[in-house]
Amino acid sequence: MSRNEEKILLSHGNGGRIMHELITNLFFMHFGNRFLKQQSDSVILPSDSDEIAFTTDSFVIDPLFFPGGDIGKLAVCGTVNDLSVSGAEPLFISVSFIIEEGFPMKDLVTIVKSLADEAKKAGVLIVTGDTKVVNKGKCDKLFINTSGIGRINKAKRLAGKIRSIRPGDLILINGPIGEHGMAVMNARESFNFKTPVKSDCACLNHLIREVLDHTTSVKFMRDPTRGGVATVLNELTGTKKFGISIDEPDLPVGKGVRAMCELLGFDPLYVANEGKVVIVAAEKECGRILEIMKKNELGKQSAVIGKVVSDHPGKVVLKTETGGKRIIDSLTGDPLPRIC
Amino acid sequence: MSRNEEKILLSHGNGGRIMHELITNLFFMHFGNRFLKQQSDSVILPSDSDEIAFTTDSFVIDPLFFPGGDIGKLAVCGTVNDLSVSGAEPLFISVSFIIEEGFPMKDLVTIVKSLADEAKKAGVLIVTGDTKVVNKGKCDKLFINTSGIGRINKAKRLAGKIRSIRPGDLILINGPIGEHGMAVMNARESFNFKTPVKSDCACLNHLIREVLDHTTSVKFMRDPTRGGVATVLNELTGTKKFGISIDEPDLPVGKGVRAMCELLGFDPLYVANEGKVVIVAAEKECGRILEIMKKNELGKQSAVIGKVVSDHPGKVVLKTETGGKRIIDSLTGDPLPRIC
Numbered sequence: 190m191s192r193n194e195e196k197i198l199l200s201h202g203n204g205g206r207i208m209h210e211l212i213t214n215l216f217f218m219h220f221g222n223r224f225l226k227q228q229s230d231s232v233i234l235p236s237d238s239d240e241i242a243f244t245t246d247s248f249v250i251d252p253l254f255f256p257g258g259d260i261g262k263l264a265v266c267g268t269v270n271d272l273s274v275s276g277a278e279p280l281f282i283s284v285s286f287i288i289e290e291g292f293p294m295k296d297l298v299t300i301v302k303s304l305a306d307e308a309k310k311a312g313v314l315i316v317t318g319d320t321k322v323v324n325k326g327k328c329d330k331l332f333i334n335t336s337g338i339g340r341i342n343k344a345k346r347l348a349g350k351i352r353s354i355r356p357g358d359l360i361l362i363n364g365p366i367g368e369h370g371m372a373v374m375n376a377r378e379s380f381n382f383k384t385p386v387k388s389d390c391a392c393l394n395h396l397i398r399e400v401l402d403h404t405t406s407v408k409f410m411r412d413p414t415r416g417g418v419a420t421v422l423n424e425l426t427g428t429k430k431f432g433i434s435i436d437e438p439d440l441p442v443g444k445g446v447r448a449m450c451e452l453l454g455f456d457p458l459y460v461a462n463e464g465k466v467v468i469v470a471a472e473k474e475c476g477r478i479l480e481i482m483k484k485n486e487l488g489k490q491s492a493v494i495g496k497v498v499s500d501h502p503g504k505v506v507l508k509t510e511t512g513g514k515r516i517i518d519s520l521t522g523d524p525l526p527r528i529c
Numbered sequence: 530m531s532r533n534e535e536k537i538l539l540s541h542g543n544g545g546r547i548m549h550e551l552i553t554n555l556f557f558m559h560f561g562n563r564f565l566k567q568q569s570d571s572v573i574l575p576s577d578s579d580e581i582a583f584t585t586d587s588f589v590i591d592p593l594f595f596p597g598g599d600i601g602k603l604a605v606c607g608t609v610n611d612l613s614v615s616g617a618e619p620l621f622i623s624v625s626f627i628i629e630e631g632f633p634m635k636d637l638v639t640i641v642k643s644l645a646d647e648a649k650k651a652g653v654l655i656v657t658g659d660t661k662v663v664n665k666g667k668c669d670k671l672f673i674n675t676s677g678i679g680r681i682n683k684a685k686r687l688a689g690k691i692r693s694i695r696p697g698d699l700i701l702i703n704g705p706i707g708e709h710g711m712a713v714m715n716a717r718e719s720f721n722f723k724t725p726v727k728s729d730c731a732c733l734n735h736l737i738r739e740v741l742d743h744t745t746s747v748k749f750m751r752d753p754t755r756g757g758v759a760t761v762l763n764e765l766t767g768t769k770k771f772g773i774s775i776d777e778p779d780l781p782v783g784k785g786v787r788a789m790c791e792l793l794g795f796d797p798l799y800v801a802n803e804g805k806v807v808i809v810a811a812e813k814e815c816g817r818i819l820e821i822m823k824k825n826e827l828g829k830q831s832a833v834i835g836k837v838v839s840d841h842p843g844k845v846v847l848k849t850e851t852g853g854k855r856i857i858d859s860l861t862g863d864p865l866p867r868i869c
Contacts, residue, residue, distance in 0.1 A: 204755030205860030209764075230611035230751065231584030233681055233688050236576045244571030245623035245676055249661045249668075271570035283585035285674050287627075321589045323867060327669040328589075334625050334659075336585055336676035341573055348573050411570065415544030424549075520545030527663060 195294035202288065202322030211320065215298060216284075219305035220315040224281070232317040234281055234338070240346070242277030242339040244268055249332050251527040253300065255376040257368075257388030258463075260333055261304030266392045266463055267414070267529060268337040269311045273394040274410040274466060276347035276401060277339025279311065285319040285334040292330055300331070311392035313337070345401045350408045356431055358408060359475045360495040361468040363396060363488040364389065365441040366418055367460035371449045373528045382452075384445035391464030396485040404478050406471035413467050414529055416520045418494075419458040421467050422505045423519035433505045435495030435517070458507070459520055461528045469497065535634035542628065542662030551660065555638060556624075559645035560655040564621070572657040574621055574678070580686070582617030582679040584608055589672050591867040593640065595716040597708075597728030598803075600673055601644030606732045606803055607754065607869060608677040609651045613734040614750040614806060616687035616741060617679025619651065625659040625674040632670055640671070651732035653677070685741045690748045696771055698748060699815045700835040701808040703736060703828040704729065705781040706758055707800035711789045713868045722792075724785035731804030736825040744818050746811035753807050754869055756860045758834075759798040761807050762845045763859040773845045775835030775857070798847070799860055801868045809837065 200207040217225060224232050246267045253260045265282065272279040284304065288297070308315050372388040374380075393412070400407060413421045422433050442450075442457045450457050464487060470478055475493060482488035500506075505517040540547040557565060564572050586607045593600045605622065612619040624644065628637070648655050712728040714720075733752070740747060753761045762773050782790075782797045790797050804827060810818055815833060822828035840846075845857040 199866045200861065203860060203866065204760055207861060209859075227688060229615055229688065231582040231615045231617065231677070231679065233615065233617075233686070234581050234583055236579060236581045239576060241574050241576045241581070241678075242571040243574055243621060243623060243657055243678060245625045245657055245674065246659045247625040247627050247661050247674055249627055249663050251667075275569055275571045275573065277571060277573075281583060283583065283676055285585045285587040285676075287587050287589055287672055317583055317585055319586045321587050321867075321869075323589050323669065327591075327867075328672070329663065329667040332627055332668070332672070334585065334587055334674035334676075336623055336625075336674075337571070338581075338583060338678070339571065346573070348567060348569065420544055519549075520543060521547060522540055522543075522545075526539045526543065527661075527667075529661075 197288050197292040199322050219301050222314045224316040238340045240341040242272050242275045244271040245336040247334040256372050258390035259303050261300035262307045264333040264335045265307040268335040269392040269394050270412040272337050272339035273397040276345050277341050279313045279339045281316045282335050282337040283317045287321045287332040289328045289330050290325045354408050356497050356499040358497040359472050359493050363482050364490040365443040367446040367457035369463040370460035370528050371446045386445040389464035396487050404474050406474040409469040411467050413462050417459040419517045426503050430502045432498050432501035434498045436508050437510045439494050441492050537628050537632040539662050559641050562654045564656040578680045580681040582612050582615045584611040585676040587674040596712050598730035599643050601640035602647045604673040604675045605647040608675040609732040609734050610752040612677050612679035613737040616685045617681050619653045619679045621656045622675050622677040623657045627661045627672040629668045629670050630665045694748050696837050696839040698837040699812050699833050703822050704830040705783040707786040707797035709803040710800035710868050711786045726785040729804035731827050736827050744814050746814040749809040753802045757799040759857045766843050770842050772838050772841035774838045775847050777849045779834050781832050
């Protein structure tokens with residue numbers, strides 16, 4: 190059978206020779222690095238800091254391929270970004286596949302290459318992994334888990350700084366919101382909207398590193414994925430003594446996303462992003478932070494979108510374009526399952 | 530709705546309020562520890578050694594509950610054992626759930642408790658996690674990924690010692706083989722064999738630590754999961770200049786497993802274990818190692834099952850009870866999918 194028609198068999202996941210060939214000929218070929226070559230059940234890694242950051246994420250996105258990326262790229266970006274927003278420098282990731290029997294080998298190859306490319310760009314090494322194959326019909330094509338380890342520079346550590354958030358601090362974001370969720374929605378349902386929406390899926394570690402290396406007043410960072418910017422801001426205010434006020438006219442929303450959201454009845458504030466970071470920082474340094482972000486390819490449209498206020502503690506309030514005010518609550522229903 | 534009838538909804542995985550409640554009321558309640566309370570996308574952990582061990586595993590076992598354990602216990606044991614056989618002391622694990630919409634909440638609670646109990650027994654902390662819910666029919670009930678981090682004591686580091694394996698070294702195991710695979714098979718197919726077979730699912734970190742702390746000549750350890758003891762020994766000989774000879778009469782196989790294997794045509798050497806470790810050590814210290822293993826609850830039936838030989842390099846050969854010889858090849862087909 191030619192490689193193009195080859196399909197995943199149950200024996201690709203059984204721990205035997207055929208699985209070994211898949212690992213050697215596909216995974217190692219693309220992920221290859223000196224650590225992966227240990228070929229052990231767990232990999233031994235150098236640890237040169239007193240603290241490490243650790244994260245995990247499973248990706249069940251449907252469809253696997255979408256404008257702007259695929260599940261492989263997404264699995265790297267998601268984990269790299271989770272490490273980065275904690276102030277860590279992402280170093281190592283694991284990749285674990287759950288594959289449906291009969292899955293086309295050529296799609297797996299494409300996804301593995303995409304995963305490897307994105308890891309290379311981000312400067313992280315794929316150092317360990319796992320492969321399981323389940324019978325046809327027992328999972329939807331392919332799920333990927335990535336876990337990651339990052340190095341913490343204590344001086345740049347963000348944990349704890351959240352307590353120093355004060356009214357007057359500003360909320361920043363590195364560009365237009367809602368692109369990932371709407372791109373996936375469009376790809377899934379084949380709406381064929383005229384203005385094409387591309388996922389913003391990207392690794393933010395370099396952009397975040399530039400900000401943290403050259404400024405000192407970032408107090409909080411989070412990537413607004415599932416639940417969007419609204420959910421991040423609600424988690425941040427929570428039971429705290431401050432509120433957050435955002436200005437609708439300041440919210441960067443692209444034409445395509447705006448059109449789709451209006452037509453389908455979504456609020457871009459709740460739609461997932463995969464290449465965005467929400468930053469809270471002291472006002473005095475926000476000009477400098479914006480400047481640094483705008484210099485990065487992934488931050489050209491960075492903007493201040495709101496501020497921390499002493500009014501309405503625990504609540505996120507949107508000042509609408511027409512001058513009204515609306516409480517932005519956290520998400521309850523799920524309008525967009527399986528977008529990551 | 531009473532807790533007993535409650536089912537998993539898509540909104541349990543959407544990043545919003547209902548997911549937050551699940552995390553707080555179920556996961557944090559059972560997994561709680563000071564690190565988990567960071568509630569961040571990645572957790573910051575202390576790192577007090579120059580090297581760390583890192584591993585990942587996805588669990589897709591069917592059925593979720595089986596004699597001797599469930600997917601929760603298994604997910605802890607699998608990752609703890611992968612770290613332990615590399616000579617690391619397991620410290621931290623992540624847990625990532627992929628749940629099918631409609632999954633009974635009471636089963637999830639049982640599994641989460643089991644996972645928490647096993648982690649406590651093993652002395653590892655569950656420090657970070659992720660939850661995804663997919664539409665009904667898009668995964669088979671529940672999959673769990675656990676990744677783990679362990680501390681490496683350089684003096685106890687096993688990586689590299691594999692190169693010192695020589696003819697004359699002995700192969701040890703801590704008890705009867707094939708129990709996990711046969712217990713799962715029995716539970717799945719409802720064969721109702723008279724002699725009940727219970728999975729050996731267990732965390733081996735304490736047993737392994739006792740061996741490594743009191744001896745110096747262990748050269749290799751591996752947990753014989755998918756593909757069984759045969760696969761571990763084949764991976765070990767690989768392209769090396771030594772072979773391995775195992776004696777059938779020395780192989781510890783329980784009555785129940787023997788009966789099931791004979792009836793169903795399985796070879797216990799290829800059947801998965803989840804609480805066993807294969808050890809290769811210099812002959813001179815094997816008496817001492819056996820003594821230590823036998824003192825541990827999980828090693829009472831430890832035995833020497835074979836030796837490293839200069840004959841038939843790269844090959845594993847079984848001396849049968851009747852005096853014949855048979856090459857034990859690595860697994861190709863998959864007689865038992867989804868046993869882990």
